[in-house]
Amino acid sequence: MTGPPDAEQDWLGDYDPRAFPPFGVTVDMVLLTVREDRFSVLMVERDTHPFRGFGALPGGFVQEGEDLDAAAVRRLEQETGIRRDAAYVEQLGAFGDPHRDPRMRVVSVAYLVFAPDLPAPLPAAGARSVSWVPVDDVDGDRLAFDHARVLAAGVERARAKLEYTPLAAAFCDDAFTVGELRKVYEAVWGVPLDPRNFHRKVTGTPGFLVPVGKPAPVGPEGGRPAALYRRGPATLLHPAMLRPVTRPVTREQSQGVSRG
Amino acid sequence: MTGPPDAEQDWLGDYDPRAFPPFGVTVDMVLLTVREDRFSVLMVERDTHPFRGFGALPGGFVQEGEDLDAAAVRRLEQETGIRRDAAYVEQLGAFGDPHRDPRMRVVSVAYLVFAPDLPAPLPAAGARSVSWVPVDDVDGDRLAFDHARVLAAGVERARAKLEYTPLAAAFCDDAFTVGELRKVYEAVWGVPLDPRNFHRKVTGTPGFLVPVGKPAPVGPEGGRPAALYRRGPATLLHPAMLRPVTRPVTREQSQGVSRG
DNA sequence: CGAATAGTGTCTCTCAGACAATATTGC
DNA sequence: GCAATATTGTCTGAGAGACACTATTCG
Numbered sequence: 001m002t003g004p005p006d007a008e009q010d011w012l013g014d015y016d017p018r019a020f021p022p023f024g025v026t027v028d029m030v031l032l033t034v035r036e037d038r039f040s041v042l043m044v045e046r047d048t049h050p051f052r053g054f055g056a057l058p059g060g061f062v063q064e065g066e067d068l069d070a071a072a073v074r075r076l077e078q079e080t081g082i083r084r085d086a087a088y089v090e091q092l093g094a095f096g097d098p099h100r101d102p103r104m105r106v107v108s109v110a111y112l113v114f115a116p117d118l119p120a121p122l123p124a125a126g127a128r129s130v131s132w133v134p135v136d137d138v139d140g141d142r143l144a145f146d147h148a149r150v151l152a153a154g155v156e157r158a159r160a161k162l163e164y165t166p167l168a169a170a171f172c173d174d175a176f177t178v179g180e181l182r183k184v185y186e187a188v189w190g191v192p193l194d195p196r197n198f199h200r201k202v203t204g205t206p207g208f209l210v211p212v213g214k215p216a217p218v219g220p221e222g223g224r225p226a227a228l229y230r231r232g233p234a235t236l237l238h239p240a241m242l243r244p245v246t247r248p249v250t251r252e253q254s255q256g257v258s259r260g
Numbered sequence: 261m262t263g264p265p266d267a268e269q270d271w272l273g274d275y276d277p278r279a280f281p282p283f284g285v286t287v288d289m290v291l292l293t294v295r296e297d298r299f300s301v302l303m304v305e306r307d308t309h310p311f312r313g314f315g316a317l318p319g320g321f322v323q324e325g326e327d328l329d330a331a332a333v334r335r336l337e338q339e340t341g342i343r344r345d346a347a348y349v350e351q352l353g354a355f356g357d358p359h360r361d362p363r364m365r366v367v368s369v370a371y372l373v374f375a376p377d378l379p380a381p382l383p384a385a386g387a388r389s390v391s392w393v394p395v396d397d398v399d400g401d402r403l404a405f406d407h408a409r410v411l412a413a414g415v416e417r418a419r420a421k422l423e424y425t426p427l428a429a430a431f432c433d434d435a436f437t438v439g440e441l442r443k444v445y446e447a448v449w450g451v452p453l454d455p456r457n458f459h460r461k462v463t464g465t466p467g468f469l470v471p472v473g474k475p476a477p478v479g480p481e482g483g484r485p486a487a488l489y490r491r492g493p494a495t496l497l498h499p500a501m502l503r504p505v506t507r508p509v510t511r512e513q514s515q516g517v518s519r520g
Numbered sequence: 521c522g523a524a525t526a527g528t529g530t531c532t533c534t535c536a537g538a539c540a541a542t543a544t545t546g547c
Numbered sequence: 548g549c550a551a552t553a554t555t556g557t558c559t560g561a562g563a564g565a566c567a568c569t570a571t572t573c574g
Contacts, residue, residue, distance in 0.1 A: 025367055062281070064358075067357055093351050196539080196554075197538080200554085203554090221546090221550095221551065224543060239534090244537085456565090483525025484526045486527090487526085504564085
């Protein structure tokens with residue numbers, strides 16, 4: 001059958017593939033790191049219409065025949081120089097408000113990336129600037145499209161992920177100390193943590209950390225040298241790390257559409 | 261500028277909106293409920309090419325000018341009769357493998373819906389059948405497109421959500437007993453829970469349940485009548501409900517693309 | 521009364537948070 | 548020694564799991 005899909009039929013998947021509204025599909029990346037003890041995101045400054053001069057998340061069109069994940073990883077590698085296996089990448093979700101792009105209908109599939117501290121990538125041709133910006137310094141009103149919402153979703157997801165996964169280590173170099181890992185938690189959550197309880201907790205959680213044979217590195221400002229660790233095999237922490245802040249009974253519900 | 265986007269420019273969002281590969285965008289719903297103590301999903305049986313005779317999740321094209329969330333809610337209401345405020349809806353994620361639909365390039369935005377037990381909707385015109393199927397009885401090899409992956413992601417997300425949100429109540433009627441709520445957890449997680457510890461836990465978690473003034477309902481098979489509760493204002497449970505199963509150190513990482 | 525479900529109390533063990541004390545380095 | 552960081556140990560209170568016991572209904 002032909003013609004535009006109608007409610008009686010298209011919910012069965014019984015639609016005409018040639019009759020559909022065409023969408024552009026992009027990937028946008030919420031690329032997070034911890035730099036100088038600040039939880040930061042990679043932002044570009046737009047140099048063209050629309051939103052010229054506004055901040056934006058790096059991203060671009062998905063190519064014909066290209067998988068969504070592959071499109072995100074390709075951009076990550078090509079345009080920021082971050083090796084795929086040096087970062088953690090997961091899909092954050094789809095953002096498809098009909099007016100998110102004033103020119104045309106675009107659905108953006110956002111990706112969340114955790115990367116260790118890296119030099120800021122060189123601005124690509126046509127970019128005013130590319131830079132790491134502490135997430136607390138980002139002015140949501142000066143971001144293009146719906147990138148303020150995307151960024152907020154990514155930041156909140158990242159904060160939650162540190163609670164029940166070992167992904168904080170994705171912000172560290174291959175080998176790291178317990179103190180460095182603690183600074184990641186403190187930067188992402190924005191709260192100080194007791195170094196002694198933190199040490200006991202992370203070293204006591206099975207699968208989180210594996211000691212590196214190497215003895216010890218140097219201390220930046222003196223102090224006893226710390227032991228080195230790498231990420232362990234765990235993908236979920238049990239028990240979880242808990243944010244020490246007193247949680248109110250009601251908090252932001254991530255993506256609920258109704259009856260949150 | 262015109263022409264197809266290239267790597268140097270499109271990552272700035274500096275692209276020509278008229279030059280992009282066109283995609284179809286659909287919403288697919290993982291509509292979950294608990295029926296007769298079984299954790300179940302609404303499945304349709306396809307009656308047309310491709311995947312004729314295969315099971316599929318209900319879904320369809322997003323219309324021009326229609327928001328993604330609105331498209332999901334519209335389908336939910338129109339085609340299953342579930343009122344938007346009687347269910348919980350959240351986005352599950354985007355699925356965009358280039359070959360997920362053999363006919364054309366389609367990105368599906370999947371939605372997760374928790375609904376109380378309802379009569380199975382009538383098959384829409386052209387549908388062989390529409391029915392609630394216990395998730396453990398679904399044969400992933402007999403599902404159309406990538407719906408086995410979508411369903412698996414939805415089921416796993418639902419199981420996780422019960423741990424740290426009060427959304428189990430979204431599977432219950434407006435007023436419910438602690439015993440009914442416990443059966444939801446048991447059905448979704450597939451494990452028996454101690455009724456006494458469960459009762460103490462849920463009634464002691466602030467914001468989870470609010471007592472209904474009404475005294476008590478009848479018992480289906482005798483026994484002392486139970487008190488009635490409604491959902492409380494909490495959106496996150498603290499402390500969380502924990503699945504009693506012994507978690508291995510390594511488990512499935514939800515959507516990580518690399519370095520899980 | 522017996523069966524069945526609802527709800528309370530008690531004990532133990534784990535674990536988070538507070539914080540004392542020790543270890544090891546640079547200056 | 549002193550400052551700084553790392554690491555271990557100790558105490559206390561919250562909470563999970565096991566399970567005895569009481570409460571209330573139906574037949």
